Amino acid sequence: MEEANQAKRPDRVLSGMRPTGYMHLGNYHGALKNWVDLQSQYDCYFFVADWHALTTAYDETHTIEEFSQEMVVDWLGAGLSPDQCTIFMQSKVPEHAELHLFLSMITPLPWVERVPTYKDIINSLQDKDLATYGFLGYPVLQAADILMYRAERVPVGMDQDAHVEMSREIARRFNEIYGRSSDFDASVMSLLEDQGEPFKRDFLEHHRGYREGGRQASLDDGLALVSSSPSLSRRESEILEGYLRGTGRVILPEPRSLATKTPLVVGLDGRKMSKSYGNTVQLRDEPDVIEKKISRMQTDPARVRLKDPGDPKKCPVFTWHEIYLDEDQREWAANGCRTASIGCRECKQPLIDTISDEQTTFRERAAEYAKSPEKVQQILVEGSEKARVIAKETMTEVRAAIGIANA
Ligand code: TRP
Ligand code: SF4
Numbered sequence: 001m002e003e004a005n006q007a008k009r010p011d012r013v014l015s016g017m018r019p020t021g022y023m024h025l026g027n028y029h030g031a032l033k034n035w036v037d038l039q040s041q042y043d044c045y046f047f048v049a050d051w052h053a054l055t056t057a058y059d060e061t062h063t064i065e066e067f068s069q070e071m072v073v074d075w076l077g078a079g080l081s082p083d084q085c086t087i088f089m090q091s092k093v094p095e096h097a098e099l100h101l102f103l104s105m106i107t108p109l110p111w112v113e114r115v116p117t118y119k120d121i122i123n124s125l126q127d128k129d130l131a132t133y134g135f136l137g138y139p140v141l142q143a144a145d146i147l148m149y150r151a152e153r154v155p156v157g158m159d160q161d162a163h164v165e166m167s168r169e170i171a172r173r174f175n176e177i178y179g180r181s182s183d184f185d186a187s188v189m190s191l192l193e194d195q196g197e198p199f200k201r202d203f204l205e206h207h208r209g210y211r212e213g214g215r216q217a218s219l220d221d222g223l224a225l226v227s228s229s230p231s232l233s234r235r236e237s238e239i240l241e242g243y244l245r246g247t248g249r250v251i252l253p254e255p256r257s258l259a260t261k262t263p264l265v266v267g268l269d270g271r272k273m274s275k276s277y278g279n280t281v282q283l284r285d286e287p288d289v290i291e292k293k294i295s296r297m298q299t300d301p302a303r304v305r306l307k308d309p310g311d312p313k314k315c316p317v318f319t320w321h322e323i324y325l326d327e328d329q330r331e332w333a334a335n336g337c338r339t340a341s342i343g344c345r346e347c348k349q350p351l352i353d354t355i356s357d358e359q360t361t362f363r364e365r366a367a368e369y370a371k372s373p374e375k376v377q378q379i380l381v382e383g384s385e386k387a388r389v390i391a392k393e394t395m396t397e398v399r400a401a402i403g404i405a406n407a
Pocket of ligand 1: 014015016017018049052141142145146154155156160163
């Protein structure tokens with residue numbers, strides 16, 4: 001079924017990042033690299049979650065614009081291309097706020113209170129008053145971002161899984177409450193007529209098998225039939241799917257997270273790499289800066305002198321070897337470390353070279369955009385216009401389903 005689906009049209013992928021300014025290796029390996037890979041396989045929408053920044057930085061708004069700009073420059077530097085994906089700005093698509101409002105009406109309070117990131121962030125930002133309405137609503141705004149684009153796939157890091165899960169629950173609840181319009185059966189029948197007799201007969205047979213006979217296989221067959229029909233649009237497929245499953249009309253399809261193995265990148269001091277710890281290598285660092293930073297990087301503390309053997313498993317640098325170097329180089333480093341036949345500086349050299357090399361392309365591409373900010377703005381304006389076309393369609397359906405102010 002998956003394959004049939006892909007042959008028909010690529011799944012839509014959506015993801016966003018809060019504007020944190022210059023991107024570092026943690027951002028790159030944690031998300032951005034994956035986005036760059038995905039842009040050629042899916043219909044990708046990537047956006048700057050600048051409203052999300054407000055949930056914690058509501059009193060430091062002066063950085064948001066600059067950080068957004070620098071972040072997008074790094075996205076482009078790393079290889080996201082406006083020819084291959086849509087890059088936009090949350091605040092340029094005000095429909096997100098409207099959907100957020102509607103979703104907030106149906107989201108039970110305990111759902112948002114139990115999200116693990118809620119308590120975590122409050123604890124980690126002790127000096128900030130986060131007992132706000134907006135911060136509690138963070139995952140509801142995120143659900144609006146995702147559901148707006150009917151995205152099938154949402155590539156996010158592990159820490160965001162709970163948010164994607166909540167978007168699924170909110171979508172389900174929305175569809176249950178608003179998806180049973182009276183003309184639903186009629187629209188299913190007219191779609192089936194359009195598909196022709198054999199399709200209609202098979203579809204209704206699978207429908208009976210599942211809804212009356214309770215056979216899972218009938219549901220699977222029915223879904224496969226729907227997804228293999230090239231003449232059905234995305235919306236039409238959703239209607240037939242909703243009829244099969246008995247959920248009524250699916251107004252907001254449930255997204256899935258797109259799990260990818262992303263390494264957790266440690267910082268220069270061995271803790272998680274994070275801008276707030278000041279332990280990063282940035283994507284636009286010059287080679288001499290990269291060299292200086294990596295030379296200083298924490299190693300296995302047992303290696304005080306050159307003749308002290310070390311253990312790569314206890315060395316933060318070696319986690320980078322696993323990301324950047326090939327097997328032979330890793331063997332060389334691990335052996336040299338355990339037998340004290342190489343020094344740490346020597347061990348770090350291939351990393352310095354590989355990272356400087358990879359980032360040269362990023363830096364040069366980014367420099368082009370950094371010197372013409374208007375180009376970046378242009379990309380965001382065009383991307384946001386494109387995103388807004390979909391957002392407007394979704395909102396028309398959402399308002400109609402709720403029964404409010406569509407005139
Ligand atoms: N919460 C995400 C983060 O902190 C950013 C984000 C906002 C997002 N809206 C989204 C990610 C929608 C994926 C989909 O990284
Ligand atoms: Fe780490 Fe390499 Fe030094 Fe061993 S030799 S402690 S792996 S930097």
